[in-house]
Amino acid sequence: MRIIFIGPPGAGKGTQAEKIVSHYKLVHLSTGVMLRVAVAEKTEIGLQAEKYMSSGQFVPDDVIIGIISERLNAQDCKKGFLLDGFPRTLTQAAALDEMLQKNNTPLDIVLELKVPDDELFRRLAERGRDDDKPNVIHNRLAVYAEQTLPLLQYYAKQSLLKTIDGQGSINIIFERMKETLDKFI
Ligand code: ADP
Numbered sequence: 001m002r003i004i005f006i007g008p009p010g011a012g013k014g015t016q017a018e019k020i021v022s023h024y025k026l027v028h029l030s031t032g033v034m035l036r037v038a039v040a041e042k043t044e045i046g047l048q049a050e051k052y053m054s055s056g057q058f059v060p061d062d063v064i065i066g067i068i069s070e071r072l073n074a075q076d077c078k079k080g081f082l083l084d085g086f087p088r089t090l091t092q093a094a095a096l097d098e099m100l101q102k103n104n105t106p107l108d109i110v111l112e113l114k115v116p117d118d119e120l121f122r123r124l125a126e127r128g129r130d131d132d133k134p135n136v137i138h139n140r141l142a143v144y145a146e147q148t149l150p151l152l153q154y155y156a157k158q159s160l161l162k163t164i165d166g167q168g169s170i171n172i173i174f175e176r177m178k179e180t181l182d183k184f185i
Contacts, residue, residue, distance in 0.1 A: 001026060001080040001184045002105060004087070004160075006151060007113035008144045009137070010120040010127070011166045012173065016113065017084045019174050024181065027076050031064055031085035034071075053131055056139030058088060058147065065095045072099055088148045093155075108184045110155040111177065115166040117141060 001024055007013045014030070021028040035053060038046030045067065049059045058064075068086050071077070087093040100106060115123075124137045131140065155161040164176050 001109075001181065002100075002107050003080075003082045003181070004107060004110040004155070005082055005084045005113070006110060006148065007166065008115065008117075008120055008148075009140045010124040011113040011115045012123075012170070013084055013113055015170060016173060016177060017082055019170075020177060020181065021082050023178070024185065025079065027079070027081040029068065029071055029077075029081050029083050029086070031068065031088075034067055035059060054136070056131060056136040056143060058143060061089055061091045061095070064088075065092060068092075068096070069099055073103070087151060088144075090150055090154060093151055107160055109162055109180070110151075110160045111180070112152055112161060112163045113166040113173075114163050119167065
């Protein structure tokens with residue numbers, strides 16, 4: 001199964017992604033996690049990415065596309081994957097389409113986890129990660145609306161989009177996900 005998982009910061013994507021990949025035995029490809037590891041290890045990419053992340057901006061497309069294309073070609077991704085945090089722009093989506101076409105591995109579904117803005121703000125303020133300061137949160141939500149929301153239409157046109165209500169308990173949301181994903185196993 002090949003899944004893209006889209007949702008605004010604070011929607012609970014990370015939590016649900018963990019549950020999905022463990023239940024369906026998929027590889028979890030989270031660009032946020034990859035970048036935070038690169039920052040912690042002070043690699044060249046990490047040093048480059050840090051300034052964007054701390055202000056709530058996106059890391060440049062070519063950097064992210066490079067990271068993902070390398071990772072997607074690895075052997076373990078053959079059994080299926082969940083992309084979490086990528087693509088986030090139309091340029092990234094087009095690059096991904098090209099990679100998947102080349103490998104003859106089309107997507108099964110694009111899941112959107114939907115949560116209202118006031119609830120997102122509340123959750124992010126509570127989480128308190130480095131990039132969860134109020135002005136940075138504001139910026140991340142604005143960048144999401146501007147750059148990532150257009151992807152929903154892009155995937156809806158390909159009849160791949162399924163929107164899931166991201167409010168409720170972790171388990172109830174996971175049940176909603178499974179109802180949709182079970183059709184693809
Ligand atoms: P979120 O809480 O928004 O889901 P992530 O952990 O996915 O956060 O990502 C944290 C930060 O890493 C983003 O705000 C952004 O700066 C950077 N980042 C992650 N994925 C991408 C991407 N596909 N394109 C550009 N920047 C990215």
